[in-house]
Amino acid sequence: MSLDVLQLGLTKGEIESVRQGLGREPNEVEWSIIDAEWSEHSSYKSSKALLRLFPTKGKRVVLGPGYDAGVVDVGNGYVVTLHIESHNHPSAVDPYGGASTGIGGVLRDILSMGTRPVALVDILRFGRIDKSAHARWLFRNVVRGIADYGNCVGVPTVAGDIEFDESFERNCLVDVACVGLGRKSDLILGEAKTPGDVLVLIGGSTGRDGIRGATFASKNLSNKAEEDRSSVQVPDPFMKKLLIDSLIEAVGTKLIRGMKDLGGGGLSTALSEIASNGGTGVDVDLGHVRCREGDMSPTEIMISESQERMLLVLSPGGAEPILSILRKYDVPYSAIGRVTGDGNLTLKWKGKVVARLPAQLVVKAPLIPWPSKKPSAQEPRARRPLPTPDVGRSIISLLASPNITSKRWVYRQYDHEVGVRTVIKPGQADAALLRLPNGSLLAVKGDGNSAHSSLDPYNGAAGCVAEACRNVVSVGAEPIALVDHLQFGDPSDPEVYWSFGESIRGMADYCAAVELPVVGGKVSFYNEDSSTKLAIKPSPIALVVGLVRDEKHLVSMGFESEGDSVIVIGETRAELGGSEYHRLLGSLDRGVVPRPSPYTDGVLYKAVVDLIRSGAAKAVHDCAKGGLAVALAEMAVAGGRGARIDLRKVPGSEGRPAGILFSESHGRFVLATGDPKGASRLLSERGIAHAPVGEVKGEALRLDAGSKPMTVLDVTALKRSYEGSIGRLMD
Amino acid sequence: MRVAVVRFPGSNCDLDAVAAMRSIAGLSPELVWHESDKLGRYDAVVLPGGFSFGDYLRAGSIAARSPAMSTIRRMADRGTPILGVCNGFQILVEAGLLPGALLRNSSLKFVCDWVNLRVDSPRTPFTLLAQEGQVLRMPIAHGEGRYYAADDEMRALERGRRIVFRYSDEYGKAVAGSNPTGASRNVAGISNEQGNVVGLMPHPERACDPLFSPSGSVDGRLIFASLLEGAT
Numbered sequence: 001m002s003l004d005v006l007q008l009g010l011t012k013g014e015i016e017s018v019r020q021g022l023g024r025e026p027n028e029v030e031w032s033i034i035d036a037e038w039s040e041h042s043s044y045k046s047s048k049a050l051l052r053l054f055p056t057k058g059k060r061v062v063l064g065p066g067y068d069a070g071v072v073d074v075g076n077g078y079v080v081t082l083h084i085e086s087h088n089h090p091s092a093v094d095p096y097g098g099a100s101t102g103i104g105g106v107l108r109d110i111l112s113m114g115t116r117p118v119a120l121v122d123i124l125r126f127g128r129i130d131k132s133a134h135a136r137w138l139f140r141n142v143v144r145g146i147a148d149y150g151n152c153v154g155v156p157t158v159a160g161d162i163e164f165d166e167s168f169e170r171n172c173l174v175d176v177a178c179v180g181l182g183r184k185s186d187l188i189l190g191e192a193k194t195p196g197d198v199l200v201l202i203g204g205s206t207g208r209d210g211i212r213g214a215t216f217a218s219k220n221l222s223n224k225a226e227e228d229r230s231s232v233q234v235p236d237p238f239m240k241k242l243l244i245d246s247l248i249e250a251v252g253t254k255l256i257r258g259m260k261d262l263g264g265g266g267l268s269t270a271l272s273e274i275a276s277n278g279g280t281g282v283d284v285d286l287g288h289v290r291c292r293e294g295d296m297s298p299t300e301i302m303i304s305e306s307q308e309r310m311l312l313v314l315s316p317g318g319a320e321p322i323l324s325i326l327r328k329y330d331v332p333y334s335a336i337g338r339v340t341g342d343g344n345l346t347l348k349w350k351g352k353v354v355a356r357l358p359a360q361l362v363v364k365a366p367l368i369p370w371p372s373k374k375p376s377a378q379e380p381r382a383r384r385p386l387p388t389p390d391v392g393r394s395i396i397s398l399l400a401s402p403n404i405t406s407k408r409w410v411y412r413q414y415d416h417e418v419g420v421r422t423v424i425k426p427g428q429a430d431a432a433l434l435r436l437p438n439g440s441l442l443a444v445k446g447d448g449n450s451a452h453s454s455l456d457p458y459n460g461a462a463g464c465v466a467e468a469c470r471n472v473v474s475v476g477a478e479p480i481a482l483v484d485h486l487q488f489g490d491p492s493d494p495e496v497y498w499s500f501g502e503s504i505r506g507m508a509d510y511c512a513a514v515e516l517p518v519v520g521g522k523v524s525f526y527n528e529d530s531s532t533k534l535a536i537k538p539s540p541i542a543l544v545v546g547l548v549r550d551e552k553h554l555v556s557m558g559f560e561s562e563g564d565s566v567i568v569i570g571e572t573r574a575e576l577g578g579s580e581y582h583r584l585l586g587s588l589d590r591g592v593v594p595r596p597s598p599y600t601d602g603v604l605y606k607a608v609v610d611l612i613r614s615g616a617a618k619a620v621h622d623c624a625k626g627g628l629a630v631a632l633a634e635m636a637v638a639g640g641r642g643a644r645i646d647l648r649k650v651p652g653s654e655g656r657p658a659g660i661l662f663s664e665s666h667g668r669f670v671l672a673t674g675d676p677k678g679a680s681r682l683l684s685e686r687g688i689a690h691a692p693v694g695e696v697k698g699e700a701l702r703l704d705a706g707s708k709p710m711t712v713l714d715v716t717a718l719k720r721s722y723e724g725s726i727g728r729l730m731d
Numbered sequence: 732m733r734v735a736v737v738r739f740p741g742s743n744c745d746l747d748a749v750a751a752m753r754s755i756a757g758l759s760p761e762l763v764w765h766e767s768d769k770l771g772r773y774d775a776v777v778l779p780g781g782f783s784f785g786d787y788l789r790a791g792s793i794a795a796r797s798p799a800m801s802t803i804r805r806m807a808d809r810g811t812p813i814l815g816v817c818n819g820f821q822i823l824v825e826a827g828l829l830p831g832a833l834l835r836n837s838s839l840k841f842v843c844d845w846v847n848l849r850v851d852s853p854r855t856p857f858t859l860l861a862q863e864g865q866v867l868r869m870p871i872a873h874g875e876g877r878y879y880a881a882d883d884e885m886r887a888l889e890r891g892r893r894i895v896f897r898y899s900d901e902y903g904k905a906v907a908g909s910n911p912t913g914a915s916r917n918v919a920g921i922s923n924e925q926g927n928v929v930g931l932m933p934h935p936e937r938a939c940d941p942l943f944s945p946s947g948s949v950d951g952r953l954i955f956a957s958l959l960e961g962a963t
Contacts, residue, residue: 147841151872152782154743238785241741328764329740413841415872417937418780420747425945435942551942731838 008035014366021361029347029355032299034362036265037272040525043365046491047523050501053508058517060480068109068190068261069180070519072481074547076438079187081180083109084446084483084543085263086524091145091174095138099145099174100235104307106178107153108261111244112190112310114251115182118419119434120150122160122176123446123485123541127169129402129729135164138172140730145235146176147413152237153244157414158422158432161446164402167454167537170529175485175522177446177543181436186251190260191278192313195341197257199271199282200319202326202333203243204308206267206301207292209234239308239331246329247310250322258313266305268362272345274311275359281344284337286354298349313339372501373494389585391629391661391703392711398580398626398662399633400721402729409726428638429557430474430622433548441548443477449625450537451578452664456593457499460578461506461540466596466666468544469514470622473605474669476553476612477546482511484521484542489528489535496535500525503540513598514605516544555612557621558639564618564696565676566643570604570668571689572628572652574659580626581662596666600688607686608669616679619672629661629703631670636701637719645694648706652689657705672696732962735763735773737803739794743781744816744936751936751951752777757959765799775812775856775958776803778819780872780934790833790875791821800826812856812958813928817873820920820930829921829930830888831880837913841874845945846911848919848933849899852892855926859957866903867896867950869933871911871919876932878918888921896920896931 008031010018018026018034026034040046056064062071062079069083087102103120110117124142127135150157155178192199250256258278260270267289275282286301296304314322319335326333340346345362347355398404411426423441424433431445447468453460469479484507489496511518528535548554559566576582577591611617619639623631628650636642647660654660673679676692683690701718703710734752738745745762752760760777763770770776784793794800800822807813807828815823823829836842847868850861861867880888888894896919900909905917912932920931935951938944 144840148874151841151874152741152785154781236785238741238782238787241743241782241785245740412844415841415843417843417870417872417934417943418743418747420750420937420940420943423942428945 009039010035014038017366027355029298029302030357032303033268033355033357036268036303037362038365039265042265042269044523045365046368046370046525049367049369050504053504054518055508055512056518058515061517061519062184064517064519065521068112070481070483071113071187072519073184074436074438074442075440077183077185078436078438079182079184080442080545081110081113081115081182082177082481082483082545083520084175084177084485084522086173086175086485086487086522088171088173088487088524088527091142091172092170095141096145097235099142100149101307102174102176103146103149104235104240105263106176107155107240108263108310110178110180111247112259112261113180114186114188114259115180116248117155117178117244118181118421119179119444120155120157120176121444121446121543122146122157123448124160124162125168125173125450125539126164128164128166132169135169136730142172142174143410143413149235149237151415153241154418156416156418156422158416158434159426159445161448162407162410163450165450165537167534170532170534171527171536173487173527173536173539175541177483179444188251188256188259190274191258192274192280192282192339193278194257195280195339196316197339198314198316198319198335199284199337199339200312200314200333201289201336202310202312202331204236204239204306205290205292206304207306208296208300208304209306211300211304234307236308242329242331243308243310246325246331250325253321255314255318255322256312257315260311262309262311264305266303268302270311272359272362274313275345276363281340281342281346281359282337283340283346285348287349288334288336290332290334298347298354370491370497371494372498374498375495388658391657392713394581394584395629395633395713396717396721397584398630399718400725401580401584402726403580404626404630405725406723407726408723409730424475430471433475439550441551443472443475443546443548445471446541446543447471448539448541449578450539451583451588452593453503453540454537455578457502457538458506459593459595460538461503462510462596462598463594463666464540465507465510465542466601467624468542469605470669472544472546473608474557474620474622475548476555476609477548478609479516479544479546479605481519482516482542482544484518484540487524487527487536487539491525499538503538507540507542510596510598514602553613553615555617556619556638557635558619559635559641559643559672559696560639561618561674562641562696564672564674565692566645566694566696567671567673567676567679567690568628568650568668568693569608569671569683569688569690571665572650572654572660572663572668573665574654575663575665576659579662579664594665601667603686604667604688607683607688611671611679611682616673616675617671618674621670623668623670624664627662627664632701633718635670636715637722640715641696642698642700642702642715643694644697644702646704646706647710649691649693651691657710732758732774732959734758734760734775734777735770736760736777736779737765737770737799738762739765739783739797741781741783741785742779744779744934748777748779748936751939752955754939755952755955755959758955765797770799770802771806774962776806778815778822780817780819783818783822789825791818791825794822795825804828807928810925810927812961814857815930816934816936817932820932821875823928823930828928829923830884831878833875834877834879835875836877842911843870843872844911845870846933847899847901847909848896849903849905851897852895852922855895855922855929856961857929857954857957858895859960860953864903866899866901867953868946868948869935869938869951871933873932877912878914880915885915891924893922894918895922895929
């Protein structure tokens with residue numbers, strides 16, 4: 001069979017490298033296995049070298065990148081596992097199925113570590129829903145897909161982040177992160193260490209859905225992408241729920257020796273990785289794989305990405321108790337082979353060996369050092385004066401704009417309560433807060449800012465870590481770990497690859513400075529439409545988890561008590577580049593992007609957490625999209641009270657009122673406190689810029705610049721524009 | 732008092748229901764697998780929320796035909812208190828232990844939110860400790876919870892004072908704006924004729940600990956504490 005017929009995604013160089021490594025011509029089955037495992041999706045061949053820049057060590061890190069999920073010690077024998085996945089390409093052609101199976105995949109990663117999935121976080125990017133029916137179609141069905149799958153498996157969706165921008169019109173981004181919870185002593189790794197052990201494939205049957213899904217995800221979307229719907233897997237949340245319940249029960253027996261989920265690359269990836277991680281080989285009879293269709297070929301069985309499947313490694317003597325648990329839950333299973341000591345992936349079909357490849361060769365795709373070039377558009381542009389619209393009207397417009405407005409329309413469709421762990425629910429504060437069994441609380445939030453990243457990928461990426469940190473700090477949590485997701489266009493475009501490298505450097509430098517370990521992540525390239533040549537804006541995402549020691553000091557983000565002092569912490573600089581204010585003015589392509597201050601942010605975060613612990617903080621909210629103006633308005637809406645604020649008192653180098661209000665400078669929080677002296681003393685002692693700017697007062701947000709009144713906005717008017725605008729566009 | 736929390740494949744709120752009842756001294760909740768033959772020995776039964784058997788076909792329809800339901804039907808006839816929450820309510824309706832049907836929400840969307848609930852019948856074993864007209868706060872989380880009954884059935888429910896809970900505003904007025912799913916006459920929960928079988932869409936087990944309640948409400952405890960009150 002000629003190579004053309006196989007429709008491989010391998011390059012000429014890679015094909016040569018396979019031939020050399022193997023010392024012979026692979027057959028069809030072998031080519032397909034290597035094609036799946038050497039896809040960008042499975043191999044990280046374009047990103048691995050740069051990803052090494054991330055700091056991955058820390059006192060709480062049990063396992064860092066390279067496993068199905070990162071593992072963080074949260075004390076008293078408990079661990080939290082973290083992983084993030086995207087399902088961008090499938091969701092672009094089948095938003096409902098793509099989003100559902102995206103959740104399915106990340107749940108399996110958490111489960112395969114031996115931990116129970118306890119929370120989901122979705123980070124979504126779409127085109128302009130206020131302009132495009134296609135964007136609304138994708139948005140509506142992605143949310144419905146997440147809801148139907150997540151709700152059915154009984155894992156609450158507790159937080160998220162949503163952005164709308166033209167660049168995501170054809171290539172929406174659907175990122176799902178999952179938090180798992182378990183005991184450190186119950187952790188299971190994706191490895192087969194002991195020759196003679198049995199390989200058992202459990203869960204869904206193997207069908208023709210999702211054939212070459214990893215390869216599909218590793219190229220640009222074409223205008224024929226609709227024909228690729230068969231590359232999207234079919235979701236079955238009920239089977240996933242049975243897998244979760246049966247495997248959690250099975251983990252308790254401590255008889256599972258290794259576990260691996262079947263995701264991108266299907267059996268090809270799972271078998272080769274479980275063998276190479278364990279330093280062993282595997283001998284598998286494909287005739288024992290339960291197939292949905294009777295006439296599937298060995299190649300199809302190996303590269304199918306059918307959902308809801310897991311691979312278990314069991315000792316011959318320890319298999320029965322596990323199998324009896326699977327029978328109780330009606331989870332189908334079959335023993336498909338054994339672990340060997342020869343280092344080979346050996347596959348049999350109808351009594352004959354149809355593939356024999358060294359596992360190490362399969363998992364070690366050659367890395368690609370793509371050329372990188374700084375785009376000319378990154379050079380600063382000449383300034384032209386911006387229009388100066390009415391401040392009050394700008395605030396009202398920003399509150400109603402899709403990127404800022406309340407996301408209640410979305411999170412009301414997600415069960416965010418199941419499991420009864422969710423202390424802070426969506427919309428209540430800057431991050432979700434979950435109670436852990438050891439009495440402490442886990443904060444979680446994911447963030448990104450494609451407008452900042454497209455103008456300045458280094459500071460944009462560092463900034464998204466900073467924003468996620470601020471969000472968990474705002475609920476009183478000390479940031480303890482991060483998983484990242486880096487989403488870009490075609491890496492063979494030197495400008496795309498340059499922005500990818502800058503993003504990694506930005507994140508890595510920031511994480512190192514604030515001592516935040518990266519425990520896992522994901523890279524997604526080829527988010528580009530080949531017919532229009534339109535690539536997405538660079539979209540690095542940071543998901544940060546933090547710990548609150550106990551439930552004694554929980555803060556809100558609302559202005560609630562008349563007379564409380566309002567303090568702005570951190571400096572406001574002239575950094576309107578990529579701001580939502582510029583989006584409003586139609587000038588997103590210019591200006592200085594906010595630059596985080598990694599070397600002082602660590603001290604800042606500690607101080608805010610201490611303020612909350614000391615009881616001095618009644619309400620805390622960070623400044624992010626929409627700047628100080630939106631932060632103040634959101635606090636007024638959340639607590640139902642207004643405030644009187646003097647903008648002249650806001651600390652920082654920005655002097656223009658529009659800059660003070662709408663600059664998205666990092667490192668800022670707004671605090672409402674009944675003890676301004678105590679709060680101020682603590683902040684001064686740590687050398688943190690801050691100033692009292694006014695007080696909680698009345699039924700309106702009143703902004704003055706010294707003695708000059710700027711605007712007065714009724715809380716009811718703020719509330720009206722903040723709430724319901726997505727519903728008005730969608731229903 | 733021993734309470735069986737029946738676990739079907741796909742149950743989601745089973746552990747939450749056990750944890751909630753465990754926090755009430757005197758109740759001993761236990762998880763009981765749906766195929767267990769020991770179900771008949773318990774003093775009360777809770778059918779928890781979730782997506783039993785994936786809610787394939789129709790919500791609750793497959794669980795309603797499981798062997799556990801024959802036992803539960805006999806227990807219901809004997810007067811054993813039986814509570815169906817969310818998917819448990821759907822199962823009781825599908826099994827014919829409660830009348831009517833639970834249709835897709837009028838918004839055609841899943842709705843997760845905290846709501847107000849007025850107690851219209853304090854006579855059931857799950858509302859003994861409530862005052863008539865008392866307003867409780869609890870969350871709902873479902874896609875198919877719009878209660879519907881044919882006119883004659885609805886008249887029988889009203890006449891028999893078997894509408895146990897209605898969605899209301901915070902003052903106890905059952906108005907259209909306080910009806911999150913478009914349920915007929917704001918019905919959120921009903922009982923059988925005897926009053927010992929109760930189904931409701933809201934989740935009392937999620938409203939038993941102030942840490943998890945936006946308003947600090949622990950109104951869910953009233954439902955489970957009533958069960959204990961009736962037994963003593």
